[in-house]
Amino acid sequence: MPLLEIKDMTVGYGRIEALHGISLTVEQGELVTLIGANGAGKTTTMRAISGIRPLSRGSIIFDGQDITKMKPHVRVTEGIIQAPEGRGVFPGMTVQENLDMGHYGRKFPSKAEYNQTLEKVYGLFPRLAERRTQMGGTMSGGEQQMVAIGRALMARPRVLLLDEPSMGLAPMIIQQIFRIISDINAEGTTILLVEQNAQQALSRSHRAYILETGEVVKTGPGKELLADPAIKEAYLGVA
Numbered sequence: 001m002p003l004l005e006i007k008d009m010t011v012g013y014g015r016i017e018a019l020h021g022i023s024l025t026v027e028q029g030e031l032v033t034l035i036g037a038n039g040a041g042k043t044t045t046m047r048a049i050s051g052i053r054p055l056s057r058g059s060i061i062f063d064g065q066d067i068t069k070m071k072p073h074v075r076v077t078e079g080i081i082q083a084p085e086g087r088g089v090f091p092g093m094t095v096q097e098n099l100d101m102g103h104y105g106r107k108f109p110s111k112a113e114y115n116q117t118l119e120k121v122y123g124l125f126p127r128l129a130e131r132r133t134q135m136g137g138t139m140s141g142g143e144q145q146m147v148a149i150g151r152a153l154m155a156r157p158r159v160l161l162l163d164e165p166s167m168g169l170a171p172m173i174i175q176q177i178f179r180i181i182s183d184i185n186a187e188g189t190t191i192l193l194v195e196q197n198a199q200q201a202l203s204r205s206h207r208a209y210i211l212e213t214g215e216v217v218k219t220g221p222g223k224e225l226l227a228d229p230a231i232k233e234a235y236l237g238v239a
């Protein structure tokens with residue numbers, strides 16, 4: 001049984017239908033990527049999984065439970081955690097305080113587990129460990145992305161939703177962020193990633209879905225899609 005299963009999901013904004021019945025699955029432990037051009041419906045898919053956008057048709061099953069109608073904050077307590085869009089770091093709070101915000105929706109059973117997770121996050125992001133007391137707003141773009149991902153990890157995600165974590169970052173930082181995403185997944189966190197950086201995302205994903213104007217047009221192992229001539233041409237800038 002997949003950890004997350006989306007069946008025939010249709011989502012719209014008013015009368016505009018953004019997703020026309022998409023289906024996808026994420027297995028426990030997988031890193032799955034959603035690739036698509038601007039406006040394909042990637043963010044809408046993430047919003048529907050977080051519960052911010054309602055479905056007009058179809059269903060979302062998480063760990064065997066139908067969560068289609070579940071409120072967003074309840075999904076958080078179930079472990080469906082999205083790193084905030086546009087990073088969403090609190091500028092007037094320190095790095096440490098920002099990370100702490102992550103666990104409020106999904107509290108730790110013990111102080112020991114809190115400490116353990118915090119150390120794990122600082123282990124993944126040594127840069128954040130060096131800057132625990134620096135204000136979030138003064139961190140660089142790449143560092144803020146690290147804070148956002150670190151904060152999501154503090155909620156102990158059972159599935160981590162990442163919406164374009166590489167957006168607006170310099171190539172060297174992008175490499176670093178993708179390496180960390182692979183590490184987080186290798187340590188056992190299931191991840192659904194939305195990315196425009198198809199090269200990096202596909203090479204690191206177990207599987208991927210290609211979304212075009214609200215429909216899944218192709219799916220397969222990341223490396224297979226990376227070698228697909230049509231995908232190379234459309235998403236990798238190779239003719």
Ligand code: ATP
Nearest residue numbers: 013016018036037038039040041042043044045196
């Ligand atoms: P991008 O890579 O540009 O962020 P995306 O694949 O994430 O694109 P979505 O943001 O999911 O695409 O948008 C899918 C469609 O839904 C687009 O046609 C978009 O214009 C439309 N849409 C998104 N948000 C709204 C909204 N709040 N109101 C009306 N239409 C919207």
